[in-house]
Amino acid sequence: MNAPWLVSALCISAYLVIGSRIEEKRILQRHPDSYAAYRRIVPALIPWRGRALDEATRHQLEARALEES
Numbered sequence: 001m002n003a004p005w006l007v008s009a010l011c012i013s014a015y016l017v018i019g020s021r022i023e024e025k026r027i028l029q030r031h032p033d034s035y036a037a038y039r040r041i042v043p044a045l046i047p048w049r050g051r052a053l054d055e056a057t058r059h060q061l062e063a064r065a066l067e068e069s
Contacts (some may be wrong), residue, residue: 020045034064 024044025033038061041053053061
């Protein structure tokens with residue numbers, strides 16, 4: 001790996017980490033209850049097996065988000 005690739009990889013990684021934290025704060029301010037429940041169920045960046053939304057939970061969270069809007 002040469003220097004430009006390394007710099008690019010570091011910049012992209014930093015952008016993803018910082019950007020996702022900023023976006024999470026923004027979403028949490030807009031939908032406090034439903035997004036907090038969503039975060040407890042779904043992993044942040046790496047989707048682990050067995051931790052996903054089923055249809056019923058998805059509909060419940062969507063309804064809560066609409067109520068908060």
